[in-house]
Amino acid sequence: METASNSVNLALEKSQEAFSAYRKLSPTQRKDILYAIADALEDAANSLVSIAQKETHLPKPRLEGELKRTSYQLRTYSNFLASGLALDIRINPGSTTNEPPIPALAKMNVALGPVAVFGSGNFPFAYSTAGGDTACALAAGCTVIVKAHPAHIETGRAVSEIIRKCISNFNLPDATFQQIEGGFDTGEALVKHPLLKAVGFTGSLKGGRQLFDWGNSREIPIPVFAEMGSVNPVFLLPESLSKEFYGIAEKLSVSIMQDAGQFCTKPGILVAIASEGLEKFKKAIIPLIQKGVPQKMLHEGIFENFERNKSNALTQRGVGRLSYSQTDVSELEAEIIMAETSATFFLSHPDLQDEVFGPYSLLVVCQNEKEMKLVARNLEGQLTTSVFGTSIDLNTAASLLDILKEKCGRTILNGVPTGVRVATSMQHGGPYPACTDSRFSSVGADGIRRFMRPVCFQNWPDELLPPELQKANPLKLWRLVDEIWVKPDIK
Amino acid sequence: METASNSVNLALEKSQEAFSAYRKLSPTQRKDILYAIADALEDAANSLVSIAQKETHLPKPRLEGELKRTSYQLRTYSNFLASGLALDIRINPGSTTNEPPIPALAKMNVALGPVAVFGSGNFPFAYSTAGGDTACALAAGCTVIVKAHPAHIETGRAVSEIIRKCISNFNLPDATFQQIEGGFDTGEALVKHPLLKAVGFTGSLKGGRQLFDWGNSREIPIPVFAEMGSVNPVFLLPESLSKEFYGIAEKLSVSIMQDAGQFCTKPGILVAIASEGLEKFKKAIIPLIQKGVPQKMLHEGIFENFERNKSNALTQRGVGRLSYSQTDVSELEAEIIMAETSATFFLSHPDLQDEVFGPYSLLVVCQNEKEMKLVARNLEGQLTTSVFGTSIDLNTAASLLDILKEKCGRTILNGVPTGVRVATSMQHGGPYPACTDSRFSSVGADGIRRFMRPVCFQNWPDELLPPELQKANPLKLWRLVDEIWVKPDIK
Structure with missing residues (x-):
């Protein structure tokens, strides 16, 4: 702990010092840096993908796509910043002739300070060293300390070196971006350090809650945004099942099995009403799962958790195996499983809602609509909920849809929750424990807001205001002036 | 505790039930209700002000102004809502021709659920029963449970009755708005209740931190926004002091003494460099404080805290009395005090930064600019920082101004921090412990965001989307479509 604490202390002192320089850059200057990082990552794609392949066992096309997505995030988040949208600028001019005079107010978001990023195991690029949280924090004007994910440490080192080279090309202090390595102690020292101002995390409920508790029990609490996954329930409505059973089974089986089901948006629970349509759906999905090819999981820890969590569910007397992959598995390869239970059993066993991270999904069979609604009502907070339904299904399911909207950050119609589009309108983050x-959201440019806070300037003359708030709008930003969005000039 | 817990439980069950109806109202319908409450409060002004005068000892014109401000908040926050600005709508159309298809996404803020409001003692109208937090929560679409402030319980009851009558005129469930009475146990039961979704609080650091800790240690944590006051340091720069000493002394003495200094934005610390100008300023402010008329404080608890906190500061050997009011004081009346200390003593006694709520301010005398910057750097988080300076002063004070911006939510030039303008561009809320x-902010329409969260709709057909997100924009809202703010129609 002593050593962890010393190196963390050094990192934060340097980060705080770098912050005083980095925060002064204009949105456009920050954009230039993020673009440079995006370009440099793409230039190094071959080498990065090959390192990550060895460390994560993820397929090459997936890693290539993920790296592109990482650059896309860096570019689009910094576009959002440079257009002013991340700054939430509000201007209300004053009046000196009024009695009493009305003060002139102008408000904009500024960076919180040094941010710690705990990347995810399953996204070595898009949610790790140069991933979404880093992109948001750097766009916000914060300095960043990434705690490297031990499961892909070489990938992390290579990406970190690329970022640091870009930072240095812009003549910024090295410590604008730092990556440190270490275990539990290092994480604890980081989140508890007085100079740290916020935390971004992607990972397990247990890990996220620990960081959240540390952050909030500090003498000066800091915001901890932890995205902790969910079971992403999918509701299969009767007419849709009966008519489209094969297409639905295909989409769902791909979504469950892809990359060994190692996505926080993997559909972990399917809910349907007993019917002929459901029988047809089962007949369709059973062979699709059987034909599924087991893939190597990210690392031993993930594999062991998968085996344990799967077994916790499958050993319950009310849970059966509907289908499983027929290929023999080698080391770290995950057998694909579709389990089945009744709504009654599901409702009386809340632990069946625990996430089983890997190629596993549980079909919950209801007796009727009422039971389906009960299942919906008993769900914990989710990243996503999905519904497969025809227009007739949906017309009769209004109250179910209402419940599902309440439970999640994103609700999907006739589609699967995996394949998270990176866009401002994305919401990735739902009610706890998601x-x-x-x-706040951890995907999309609005995620920048997690790391900023507003400052209001009262009665400052134009020349002493930050350019973002000056009358002529020299940076050509979107600004809300007397409740009207204007760009680029105030009359 | 048993009784508190039972009544809180009942209130929350009713609140949750009412929420399912209230949340379905359109922004315009919510606006109509908030306007009706604003009108009803103004209609009852004479009676309300007279009840509040008896309970709080605040002067009639102040209470009349505060009631107008309360109605103004209700109206302007609901205007902000009805124009769509509180909904943070983001729309990114999809593409079915792309390979793979790009999903259509549309996102808007929705209400969190039942919100608890703990109003303030010093604002019986504007930050209590029908105050800012209630206005924000009702605008957001949340149901509200106010824990009545014991120091103005009759005012609270009268205001509550007016709100409930309006709610009932709109045929909404009574429990859309509830007010409960009780002590510590009631507060604890409220914040810990599983159905509660958020907390708004205005009051002391001790009280706010307690609620925050309860909220975050729940099995399912909830956001607790506590505005806990600050000492609002005012920096007096040399040329300004030397030229404008009298005007500054007048403004500051009024700001310190007004309504017995019972404002969270009262300037509690003045910082200046030893100089002739400072001597002139002292000579000017000494008689202004001496002539100050002691006023009755809100209640015995506030008075006793004031006496104790003031005495904690004044009994330290490095703190002297610069000036105090000469009129004898009767029961609950607060003697007005301006104290003085050196920067050296101030820097080595951090407890001198503790808020002394009441007509008290501490002048901190620095030897030079460097010491002044050191004082600035050692400040805790503040609601506001203020600077009095000429353009020459400000030209040489850039690094001081930078430090001050970091410490606060609002920074004021050549003015006092009291008199908080209600506007979207206001920021009331600074770094902890402010x-x-x-x-987030507790003043201004952006405060609505404290009680909302985004939900994203993926691939829903227009007719199944909430009207806020439908293509024709039937509610005529501001919406960000592909990163362009548009109103009222999407092409």
Whole structure:
């Protein structure tokens, strides 16, 4: 602990010092840096993908796509910043002739300070060293300390070196971005350090809650945004099942099995009403799962958790195996499983809602609509909920849809929850335990807001205001002036 | 505790039930209700002000102004809502021709659920029963449970009755708004209740931190926004002091003494460099404080805290009395005090930064600019920082101004921090301990965001989307479509 604490202390002192320089950059300057990082990552794609392949066992095309997505995030988040949208600028001019005079107010978001990023195991690029949280924090004007994920440490080192080279090309202090390595002690020292101002995390409920508790029990609490996954329930409505059973089974089986089901948006629970349509759906999905090819999981820890969590579910007397992959598995390869239970059993066994991270899904069979609604009502907070339904199904399911909207950050119609589009309108983060603060998102440019706070300037003359707030709008930003969005000039 | 817990449980069950109806109202319908409450409060002004006068000892014109401000908040926050600005709508159309298809996404803020409001003692109208937090929560679509402030219970009851009558006129469930009475146990039961979704609080650091800790240690944590006051340091720069000493002394003495200094934005610390100008300023402010008329404080608890906190500061050997009011004081009347200390003593006694709520301010005398910056750097988080300076002063004070911006939510030039303008561009909430989450404000319509979270709709057909997100924009809302703000129609 002593050593962890010393190196963390050094990192934060350097980060705080770098912050005083980095925060002064204009949105456009920050954009230039993020673009440079995006370009450099793409230039190094071959080498990065090959390192990550060895460490994570993820397929090459997936890693290539993920790296592109990482660059896309860096570019689009910094576009959002440079257009002013991340700054939430509000301007209300004053009046000196009024009695009493009305003060002139102008408000914009500024960076919180040094941010710690705990990347995810399953996204070595898009949610790790140069991933979404880093992109948001750097766009916000914060300095960043990444705690490297031990399961892909070489990938992390290579990406970190690329970022640090870009930072240095812009003549910024090295410590604008740092990556440190270490275990539990290092994480604890980081989150408890007085100079740290916020935390971004992607990972397990247990890990996220620990960071959240540390952050909130500090003498000066800091926001901890932890995205902790979910079971992403999918509701299969009767007419849709009966008519589209094969297409639905195909989409769902791909979504469950892809990359060994190692996605926080993997559909972990399917809910349907007993019917002929459901029987047809089962007949369709059973062979699709059987034909599924087991893939190597990310690392031993993930594999062991998968085996344990799967077995915790499957050994319950009310849970059966509907289908499983027929290929023999080698080391670290995950057998694919579709389990089945009744709504009654599901409702009386809340632990069946625990996430089983890997190629596993549980079909919950209801007797009727009422039971289906009960299942919906008993769900914990989720990243996503999905519904497969025809227009007739949906017309009769209004109250179910209402419940599902309440439970999640994103609700999907006739599609699967995996394949998270990176866009401002994305919401990735739902009610707890999906994440620690459902008011924010970890995907999309609005995630920048997690790391900023507003400062209001009262009665400052134009020349002493930050350019973002000056009358002529020299940076050409979107600004809300007397409740009207204007760009680029105030009359 | 048993009784508190039972009544809180009943209140929350009713609140949750009412929420399922209230949340379905359109922004315009919510606006109509908030306007009706604003009108009803103004209609009852004479009676309300007279009840509040008896309970709080605040002067009639102040209470009349505060009631107008309360109605103004209700109206302007609901305007902000009805124009769509509180909904943070983001729309990114999809593409079915792309390979793979790009999903269509549309996102908007929705209400969190039942919100508890703990109003303030010093604002019986504007930050209590029908105050800012209630206005934000009702605008957001949340149901509200106010824990009545014991120091103005009759005012609270009268206001509550007016709100409930309005709610009932709109045929909404009574429990859309509830007020409960009780002590510590009631507060604890409320914040720990599983159905509660968020907390708004205005009051002391001790009280706010307690609620924050309860909220975060729940099995399912909830956001607790506590505005806990600050000492609002005012920096007096040399040329300004030397030229404008009298005007500054007048403004500051009024700001310190007004309504017995019972404002969370009262300037509690003045910082200046020893100089002739400072001597002139002292000579000017001494008689202004001496002539100050002691006023009755809100209640015995506040008075006793004031006496104790003031005495904690004044009994330290490095703190002297610069000036105090000369009129004898009767029961609950607060003697007005201006104290003085050196920067050296101030820097080595951090407890001198503790808020002394009442007509008290501490002048901190620095030897030079460097010491002044050291004082600035050692300040805790503040709601506001203020600077009095000429343009020459400000030209040489850039690094001081930078430090001050970092410490606060609002920074004021050549003015006092009291007199908080209600506007979207206001920021009321700064780094801890000023409030528990500096990313939000408790004054201004952006405060609505504290009680909402985004939900994203993926691939839903237009007719199944909420009207807020439908293509034709039937509610005529501001919406960010592909990163462009548009109103009222999407092409």
